Structure formats: C-alpha cells, structure tokens
Amino acid sequence: MTRRRLLLVLAAVTAFASNLYAQSDAEMRRLYPWVDTTGESGVYPIGDAVDVYRAALDLLYKEGDNRPAVIVVHDTIEGGGEKPCPVKCTYVWHHKSAMDTSTILAFARQSPKRPRFRKFDYEIPIVLVSYNDQQRMEHDGIGYLAAHNLPNDMTGRARRIGFSLRFPGAWGLAQFGKVGFNMQHTEALVQVRHSCLEECGSDEALFLKRLNGRWTVIERIPTYAAAAAEYGNLRYRGPAGSAPTESEIVTDLNAPRVRRSEPQDAAAAYRAVLDSLYNFQGASPSMVILTDRFATAYDDLPAHRTHIDSALLQKYAFLSGIRTLPERPFKYRLPVRYVLGDSIPRLEKIGAPIAQQRGMDLPLWFGFMKEFPGAWGMVGFSRVAFNLPHTQAMVYSNHQCGQDCNHGDTWVLERSGEKWRVVERLSRQKYPNWEPTLFPLRYVGLDAPPNAYRRRKAYAVFMNAVTNRPLSSLELSSSGNPNVHNIYTADSTGRVDLGTIPFFGIVVMNVGCPDQSSPDSVNALQFLFSPGSDTTLISRLDFRQCFHKSVPYRLMGAQAFISASEARFVFPYRPPSENWDLPVRRTNPGTTDYFWTVDWNTSDSGDNPVALWLEANQEAKGPQVRSLAQLFSHSVLAPMLPCHSCDPSAVYADPGADKRNIFALVEGEKVVFIIRGRDAVRHVFPVIPEVVNFSTMVRHKPAGKQELPDIEESQSVVVNCRSSDSTGAARRRCNAPTNARFASPPIDSTAPRRVKVVALSYDGASLVRNLDVRIRSEDRKAPLVTRSTGAAGSFLVLQPPRDSVSIEAVCPARENRNSGGLALYLAPGRDTTLQLIVDPRRCSDK
Incomplete structure (x- = not known):
C-alpha cells in the first residue's frame, strides 16, 4: 500500500482504539458490538x-x-x-x-x-x-x-x-x-x-x-x-x-459460466510465440531450451498499433516481471529442454576446457553448445496476461544467445476459436552482439538482418588501378584465419571464385610483383568474413608500388663555394619540362610542390644551421607560372636548425637568420643559393664543411586522384671545387667519393658491374617482353648498342664503372622516339638491377 493509504488506515484504527479504551466494556459492546468474542x-x-x-x-x-x-x-x-x-x-x-x-x-x-x-x-x-x-x-x-x-x-x-x-x-x-x-x-x-x-x-x-x-x-x-x-x-x-x-x-457475470483453462491457453500462447521467434528466414533450431534465468523488461512498453484492453495492460505490467516456465509437460513441435538457474555452474564446468582451448572467456556458452547442439540459445518467459474473456493475451520473452547477446520482446496475441496467433511483436531491450564463434546460437531480434546467418558465396574481381582494365590470369596466393593457404588464378575477366565463406575469419590475398629480382608483392585483398548475401568484391591493384626506388638521378654539375664573405650553391641546369614546367601538370592538373635543399654534416650537436631550404608551390587553379624565377619569386630561402627534442628528429627555420642577405635567384636557368656578407656566412657556417649534399624533389597531387610518386634527385659535392658542363667526367669532377671503397667485402673499383635491366609497363602490372632497348655510353664514347628484353622481359649487361649511361626503350617503327628511359652514372659497386619503365603512349602522336 502507498504511504498515504497506510497513514489513513492507521489513523482510523488509532481513533477506533482510542474510543475503545475510553469506553466501559458495556458501552464498548453497545457501540462496537463486533469486538465481543463471547460465544x-x-x-x-x-x-x-x-x-x-x-x-x-x-x-x-x-x-x-x-x-x-x-x-x-x-x-x-x-x-x-x-x-x-x-x-x-x-x-x-x-x-x-x-x-x-x-x-x-x-x-x-x-x-x-x-x-x-x-x-x-x-x-x-x-x-x-x-x-x-x-x-x-x-x-x-x-x-x-x-x-x-x-x-x-x-x-x-x-x-x-x-x-x-x-x-x-x-x-x-x-x-x-x-x-x-x-x-x-x-x-x-x-x-x-x-x-x-x-x-x-x-x-x-x-x-x-x-x-x-x-x-x-x-x-x-x-x-x-x-x-x-x-x-x-x-x-x-x-x-x-x-x-x-x-x-x-476474474469472473465475467455476463459471460457463460464455463471458464476457459488458463494453463491450456497459456501453453497455446507460448507455442505461438515460439513459432514466431524460432522461425527465422524459414529456418528453425533443432530444439528449444527454456530457462528461468533471464532479465525481465525494465523499460516502458513502447507504442503499439494493436488496441489492447486497459485491464490487460495493467495485468501485463505486473505479470511481465514474473519469471516462469510453461507447465510441464510442455508439448511443442520441437524437442524441449530446460536450463534452470542452478544448472549454470554445471554448464560452465563443461565449457571451461573448450573456452580455455579457444582463448575466449565464454565457458557457459561453450558448455551450452556442447550440451544442446543445434539450439539457437535459451528463452525465458513471463506469466501470460489474459483479458477477461481470454480473447487477447500479452507475454514477455527474453532470448539469450551469448554473453552480450540477448533481446527482450513483448508479444500481443489474439484468439480465434481455439487458435492463438501473434498479432504484434514489440521490441524491448536488445543487445545484438552476436559472437560468430558460438554459431548455431544466433540473435533473432526484430532488428536482426534477414541474411544474418546465411553462409554466403564470395567473388573477387581484380582491376588495374591505372588502366581500369581487368587483370586476367592473375595468380594470387591467400592466407588468413581460418588458416587456409591457396593459390587462385583469375579468369579472363579478372574474377576469382572464393567459394562459400565461413561465418567469421579473414582472407588476405597477395600477388607477386612482375619483377622478382627481389621477392616483392602487392596486397591484393583483405576480406573480413561475415554472414549475409552473396557478394562480389572489387579490388583495384596499383602495381606501381612494385617500382624500385632506384638511386635518384644525380644532380651532376652541382657546385658549392664558401668563402669568408660569400657562399654560393649552384644547382645544375635542368630543362623546364624536367624542372618546373612538368608535362604531368597539363595531363593531370593538380597541386605541385617543389623543394630545393642543400644540407651538410656538422661536427657538433649545437644549435647551428644544418641545411638551406627553398620551397615553392603551384595550385591547380592558381596563376600560370611562366618561368623558374616566377615560380619561387615569393619563396624564402631558410637556414634550418636541428630540433634536439623532437622524436623523430626534425628541423625548423632559423628565426635569427638575416633574410636580406640569404636568398635564392635564377642564373642562366640554374637555381642559385646565395649567402652574402661575413656575418651571414659566419652565422650559417661557423665551420666550413668539406662536403655538402644537393637535393631536389617534386611532389604532384592530381585533383581527385592518388598522389604520384615523388621525383627526387641528389648529389654530394666537394666544397670549393669547380666543374664544367663540357663532358660527363667534367660534370662529375666535384662529386664526393662514393662509399664503395668502404664496402665489406671490398669492391674492385676497376671491375665491370653486372647490371640487369628489367622492363616494366608504366602501370607496373607486367613485364615488357621482346622490347628493343638502346644503350649509349657518354664518357667512354662506346658505340651505340641495342638489346632486347626477350621473353624474360629483361637483359643483362656488363658495364665498366665510372660511366654515364643512357638507356632508352625504342618505339616500334619509330626509332626516333622512346617509350621510356634511364640516365644514370655507374659508379664502382656491386651487381645491381635497374627497372626501365615503359609507356607506349609516348610513341603516339596523340
């Protein structure tokens, strides 16, 4: 009773008792005759x-x-x-x-x-x-x-x-x-x-x-x-x-005197609910497990479309909190078993070894699966609430399918003749965290996806990310969990049949790079398994990641001069198409960043500059740049200081630099860094280094497309050494010595180097076979040589060291054009492999 009602009753009883004590026995019996127990x-x-x-x-x-x-x-x-x-x-x-x-x-x-x-x-x-x-x-x-x-x-x-x-x-x-x-x-x-x-x-x-x-x-x-x-x-x-x-x-005085059997109607209602609950996309469990161990509803009844008698709603509000089991023997079309609360420790004991073996803290549910194979979980019911004539009923159910997998439902049923049927299902609390390892246990709430427990077929189609064409006859190796190692070969459309996949797991597929001089591969597919509809996965492979980052084109002819009153750093000449007016900006408009850098090693770990940086930029829709000088006209040449507290190490612009006397300009289409004046030179170079390193980098990001590989060049040169552009040897005169002399085991600096040249298509996806390649030696004035990549897509040359070599892929029937090339300096060193990137589109007039 409520506190208010209790107080009112107590007050009335207290007043009554007070009157009794205030009266004589005779008067009391006269006023309150029911207190007399005589006879x-x-x-x-x-x-x-x-x-x-x-x-x-x-x-x-x-x-x-x-x-x-x-x-x-x-x-x-x-x-x-x-x-x-x-x-x-x-x-x-x-x-x-x-x-x-x-x-x-x-x-x-x-x-x-x-x-x-x-x-x-x-x-x-x-x-x-x-x-x-x-x-x-x-x-x-x-x-x-x-x-x-x-x-x-x-x-x-x-x-x-x-x-x-x-x-x-x-x-x-x-x-x-x-x-x-x-x-x-x-x-x-x-x-x-x-x-x-x-x-x-x-x-x-x-x-x-x-x-x-x-x-x-x-x-x-x-x-x-x-x-x-x-x-x-x-x-x-x-x-x-x-x-x-x-x-x-409980008795309708206006209805027939024969009262319907509540146990029979309750059993019929439970059967109707089980028929609906355990019929998921035409499938049913092998058995039904009833339990008295479940959470009752704790939220308010949601809105419903069925008209429900107010007295029935009141009864359901109370009875839905009473856990019960259908009266035994409970007859149903499927076998019925029971899990009572006191049997949980036994199931946990059964499942403990399995849980330990699988490394999952689910002993109850592994024990449940072993004890009740084919069950979808266990379901608990509340008492059934009926309206007075037993034409409408409500009941609560809670289906459990794992540690964090369960859902509660309120069911509204109606009777027609002797048949009870579900007319509405109202979802209550739900925890749809189904663990596929526990299959055939399953979540069957109203929000369960229709194909949630369907073993689906999967296919993969592999496309070339550059050409957008199918990769036919592609050979792939797979691994994953469950541990399945297979070799797949794509058909003419690039399609691979993965078969019927498990409910859970992952497959990882890789394909080897065409150039297997080093065993590189490309990740072709990562697919997390899940139930559902049949699916086809599209994987776009970019084999350009197979390109080896060869030693960058050398900045032959770079020069560095440092005196007490001036420092000059001259980058070698590059034609505009290789420097700032890149053709790729016309074919793939986007944003381009340019970097010129001179750096050096210092003998101390102090706060002295370690580099000079110049950065420029062209936006996709920015003003048109017509010269190299215009490109970096608004850029600042910045001395860079080391950041000792950064991890990883980094540099930052020197705030104390004399920007008026530290600048960059263009002389004869060459980029030149200048430091003018004794103070400025002493600030940047407290100690003059013997060697400095020149480097350039161009980074282009086409609008709406993947960023292209960086174009990088670098060269270390001896300070205060003068070279010329007359010959390749003259350009290399100031190059710093290579590390070949320090190699272990030692390298014979006079011995020819074995150089393997591998021809790859511009998209990186295939070897270019039977391609004619011209090899020209600049320094040794050797005659022009033409080689073929043959069926292997590669060839081997024996090249003397200290030679500038150009390698060109010849366009068929157009020998005055090439579809790709390499220009490099072969220093003394070990045998090496070079990749020649071939783009047949360069052979066309379009």
Missing part, C-alpha cells in the same frame, strides 16, 4: 465459510490439470490486510465490483479472536503448520545452505530452502482470515495470503458470490504482491497487481 467458536472455518475457503483454494491451487501434492496452511486464522474502515473515515477502499454494504462492513468489523484452523474435506491434502514449525524450517534451511557452502544473502532464502525440504510438492504457504458475509449470505469477502517464500508472495481480499449454489471468486483486490522469482515447485499464485486500485475481475 465465538475457537475453530474456523465453520458453516458457509468452509465453501468460501474451498473456492479460494480452487483459485490458488487448481490450474487446469495441475495441482500441488499438498496444501500447506498456517494453523491460525489471522486478521490484517488492507481492509475498509470499520467506522466512518476518509480512506477509500477501492474495488471494481458492486458490493452489498453489509458485506463490506462484515469484512471490516471482524472480532480480534484468532481461532485455530479447522481442517475440512478437500480433494488435495491440507497440512497445518505453526509459527514454531516455520521457524524450525528456516533453521533447517540455514543448515542446508551451510552444509552445501551456499550463500544466505537473500531475505527468505533459508526459509524457502527449509520449506521445500519439508514439503517438496507444495506451491507455497497459505494463510486465511475470517469471512465477511452479507445479510443474505450471497456475497463474501475473505483475506488470503499466499507466500512462495523468497521475494515472492501476495496478500489480497477475495470477493465471492454464490452463483447457482456455488461460491465463485469474482474479484481479487490486492494489498501486497511481489514475484521477483519462482523456485522449484514454489510459484506465485496471487493477483496481477499490488494495490487495491489494480484489482482484477
């Missing part, structure tokens, strides 16, 4: 009360064909409960039925006498217990829990255990009050308590009428109800409400 029987029930009790027992302990083995009743008739006021008061005792006033007053004005319960004939044996008996049973329960090392951490647990040990076939403990009759003995009110002992019980007033000579319960008026759990044979038998305002009409 009242010391045993109960007697007379019509016996049949009223029988009707109450029928309500509590007959459920279709199900009966308890014994009915356990408290041996004393007790008062209590939330009753109407025996005298005039402001408290309103709520009920729905029309009742004779004399019935209500007789119920409210019962004497304080507590007679002993008198047994009477009933088809189920009745056993009486006293308060002392109940205390002994509680002590027995405490002993049982201690002996079995079980916790006694819930109110009523020891009492429940002791009661179940004493009366294993009982449904609970009943207690009755005396009956209040109307004057004609055609109506009756009686207080009845039923305890299922641990967090489970009810206290209610039953309103009965004599119909055709038989007492029938018309309304159940709750005072208190709780049904957090049912254990074993103990079950909640109270009303579908916990306060008088939630009273329940």
Whole structure:
C-alpha cells in the first residue's frame, strides 16, 4: 500500500482504539458490538465459510490439470490486510465490483479472536503448520545452505530452502482470515495470503458470490504482491497487481459460466510465440531450451498499433516481471529442454576446457553448445496476461544467445476459436552482439538482418588501378584465419571464385610483383568474413608500388663555394619540362610542390644551421607560372636548425637568420643559393664543411586522384671545387667519393658491374617482353648498342664503372622516339638491377 493509504488506515484504527479504551466494556459492546468474542467458536472455518475457503483454494491451487501434492496452511486464522474502515473515515477502499454494504462492513468489523484452523474435506491434502514449525524450517534451511557452502544473502532464502525440504510438492504457504458475509449470505469477502517464500508472495481480499449454489471468486483486490522469482515447485499464485486500485475481475457475470483453462491457453500462447521467434528466414533450431534465468523488461512498453484492453495492460505490467516456465509437460513441435538457474555452474564446468582451448572467456556458452547442439540459445518467459474473456493475451520473452547477446520482446496475441496467433511483436531491450564463434546460437531480434546467418558465396574481381582494365590470369596466393593457404588464378575477366565463406575469419590475398629480382608483392585483398548475401568484391591493384626506388638521378654539375664573405650553391641546369614546367601538370592538373635543399654534416650537436631550404608551390587553379624565377619569386630561402627534442628528429627555420642577405635567384636557368656578407656566412657556417649534399624533389597531387610518386634527385659535392658542363667526367669532377671503397667485402673499383635491366609497363602490372632497348655510353664514347628484353622481359649487361649511361626503350617503327628511359652514372659497386619503365603512349602522336 502507498504511504498515504497506510497513514489513513492507521489513523482510523488509532481513533477506533482510542474510543475503545475510553469506553466501559458495556458501552464498548453497545457501540462496537463486533469486538465481543463471547460465544465465538475457537475453530474456523465453520458453516458457509468452509465453501468460501474451498473456492479460494480452487483459485490458488487448481490450474487446469495441475495441482500441488499438498496444501500447506498456517494453523491460525489471522486478521490484517488492507481492509475498509470499520467506522466512518476518509480512506477509500477501492474495488471494481458492486458490493452489498453489509458485506463490506462484515469484512471490516471482524472480532480480534484468532481461532485455530479447522481442517475440512478437500480433494488435495491440507497440512497445518505453526509459527514454531516455520521457524524450525528456516533453521533447517540455514543448515542446508551451510552444509552445501551456499550463500544466505537473500531475505527468505533459508526459509524457502527449509520449506521445500519439508514439503517438496507444495506451491507455497497459505494463510486465511475470517469471512465477511452479507445479510443474505450471497456475497463474501475473505483475506488470503499466499507466500512462495523468497521475494515472492501476495496478500489480497477475495470477493465471492454464490452463483447457482456455488461460491465463485469474482474479484481479487490486492494489498501486497511481489514475484521477483519462482523456485522449484514454489510459484506465485496471487493477483496481477499490488494495490487495491489494480484489482482484477476474474469472473465475467455476463459471460457463460464455463471458464476457459488458463494453463491450456497459456501453453497455446507460448507455442505461438515460439513459432514466431524460432522461425527465422524459414529456418528453425533443432530444439528449444527454456530457462528461468533471464532479465525481465525494465523499460516502458513502447507504442503499439494493436488496441489492447486497459485491464490487460495493467495485468501485463505486473505479470511481465514474473519469471516462469510453461507447465510441464510442455508439448511443442520441437524437442524441449530446460536450463534452470542452478544448472549454470554445471554448464560452465563443461565449457571451461573448450573456452580455455579457444582463448575466449565464454565457458557457459561453450558448455551450452556442447550440451544442446543445434539450439539457437535459451528463452525465458513471463506469466501470460489474459483479458477477461481470454480473447487477447500479452507475454514477455527474453532470448539469450551469448554473453552480450540477448533481446527482450513483448508479444500481443489474439484468439480465434481455439487458435492463438501473434498479432504484434514489440521490441524491448536488445543487445545484438552476436559472437560468430558460438554459431548455431544466433540473435533473432526484430532488428536482426534477414541474411544474418546465411553462409554466403564470395567473388573477387581484380582491376588495374591505372588502366581500369581487368587483370586476367592473375595468380594470387591467400592466407588468413581460418588458416587456409591457396593459390587462385583469375579468369579472363579478372574474377576469382572464393567459394562459400565461413561465418567469421579473414582472407588476405597477395600477388607477386612482375619483377622478382627481389621477392616483392602487392596486397591484393583483405576480406573480413561475415554472414549475409552473396557478394562480389572489387579490388583495384596499383602495381606501381612494385617500382624500385632506384638511386635518384644525380644532380651532376652541382657546385658549392664558401668563402669568408660569400657562399654560393649552384644547382645544375635542368630543362623546364624536367624542372618546373612538368608535362604531368597539363595531363593531370593538380597541386605541385617543389623543394630545393642543400644540407651538410656538422661536427657538433649545437644549435647551428644544418641545411638551406627553398620551397615553392603551384595550385591547380592558381596563376600560370611562366618561368623558374616566377615560380619561387615569393619563396624564402631558410637556414634550418636541428630540433634536439623532437622524436623523430626534425628541423625548423632559423628565426635569427638575416633574410636580406640569404636568398635564392635564377642564373642562366640554374637555381642559385646565395649567402652574402661575413656575418651571414659566419652565422650559417661557423665551420666550413668539406662536403655538402644537393637535393631536389617534386611532389604532384592530381585533383581527385592518388598522389604520384615523388621525383627526387641528389648529389654530394666537394666544397670549393669547380666543374664544367663540357663532358660527363667534367660534370662529375666535384662529386664526393662514393662509399664503395668502404664496402665489406671490398669492391674492385676497376671491375665491370653486372647490371640487369628489367622492363616494366608504366602501370607496373607486367613485364615488357621482346622490347628493343638502346644503350649509349657518354664518357667512354662506346658505340651505340641495342638489346632486347626477350621473353624474360629483361637483359643483362656488363658495364665498366665510372660511366654515364643512357638507356632508352625504342618505339616500334619509330626509332626516333622512346617509350621510356634511364640516365644514370655507374659508379664502382656491386651487381645491381635497374627497372626501365615503359609507356607506349609516348610513341603516339596523340
């Protein structure tokens, strides 16, 4: 009862008691004659009360064909409960039925006498217990829990255990009050308590009428109800409400007298729900597992389209919180098994070795799968709530499919004739974290994808990322989890059939680079498996990542001069098409960044400059640049300082540099860095280095496309050495010595080098076979040589060291053009492989 109602009743009783004490015995009996117990029987029930009790027992302990083995009743008739006021008061005792006033007053004005319960004939044996008996049973329960090392951490647990040990076939403990009759003995009110002992019980007033000579319960008026759990044979038998305002009409006086069987209708409703729940895309589990271990709904009932009687909604709000199992034997089209809460440790023990073997903390569910192969999970049900004529019903279900996989649903059903069918399913709480390892367990909530548990077929189509053409006859190797190593070959359309894939796992596919002088490969596919529809994956392969980053074109002819009053760094001449006016900017407009750098090693780790940087930029839609000088006209030549605290190491612009005397300019189409004045030179070069390194880099990012490889060149030169452009040897005169002399084992600097030239298509996807290649020696003035790549797509040359060599791919029938080339200086060193990139489009006039 609410606090307010309790206070009102207490106030009325207190006022009544105060009046009693204020009166003499004679006056008290005159004013309140019902308190006089003179001549009242010391045993109960007697007379019509016996049949009223029988009707109450029928309500509590007959459920279709199900009966308890014994009915356990408290041996004393007790008062209590939330009753109407025996005298005039402001408290309103709520009920729905029309009742004779004399019935209500007789119920409210019962004497304080507590007679002993008198047994009477009933088809189920009745056993009486006293308060002392109940205390002994509680002590027995405490002993049982201690002996079995079980916790006694819930109110009523020891009492429940002791009661179940004493009366294993009982449904609970009943207690009755005396009956209040109307004057004609055609109506009756009686207080009845039923305890299922641990967090489970009810206290209610039953309103009965004599119909055709038989007492029938018309309304159940709750005072208190709780049904957090049912254990074993103990079950909640109270009303579908916990306060008088939630009273329940159980007999329709205007309907036929034959009452429908609630157990039969409940079983039919459960079957209808299971038919819907466990029919997913035409598939069903091999068995159904029912459980009393699940979470009840904790959120509000969502909006529904079905019109539901308000009394049914009230009943469902209460009954949906009562965990129950369909009455056994429960007949269903699939085998039915049970998992009760106390069997969970056994399943965990079964699954522990499997969980350890797989490295997953899921012992319960691995044990469940081993014990119940083919089950989709386990489902728990609430009690079914029916409307009065049993034409509409509601029930809650909770399906569990893993540690974080479960969903709750409210089901609305309607009866047509004898058939119950689901008319609406309302999703409640849901945790769709299905673990594929636990298949065939599955999540079957309303939001489950239709193909969630379909083993799908997968195909992969491999395309050339540069030409957008299929890569036919492509040979791929695969690995993954599950560990499957296969070799696949794409058909003429670039398609590979991966077959029917598992529910979970990954496949990784790689394809070797065409040039296998080093065993490089390209990642062709990474595919995480999942259930669903058949799928075709498109993979675009860019074989340009197979290009070896060969030694950059040397900046032959770079010169560095450092004196006390001036420093000059001259980059060698490059034609505009190789320097700033790149053809790629016209064919693939985008953003281009240019970098010129001179750097050197310092003998200390102080804060002295270590490089000179010049950076320029052309935007895709910026103003047109017409010269090299215009390109970096707004750029600043910056001395760079080392950042000692950065990780990885980095440099930053020197804030103390004299920008007026440190600048870049163009002389004869050559980029020149100048540091002018003694102070500026001393600031940048406290110690003049012997060698400096020149480098350039161009980075082009086409609009909306992948960034192209950087174009880089570099060369180390001796400071204050003058070269010329007359010959290749003259250009290399100031080049710093190579590291060949430091190699181990030693390199013969006079021995010819074996150079393998591999011809690759411009997209990197294939070798270019039977291609004529011209080899020209600049320094040694050797005659022009033409070689063929042959069927292998490569050839081998024996080239003397210290020679500038150009290699050109000859265009068929157009020997004055080339489809690719290399220009390089062969220093002393070990045998090497060079890649010649061939682009046949260069042979065309278009």
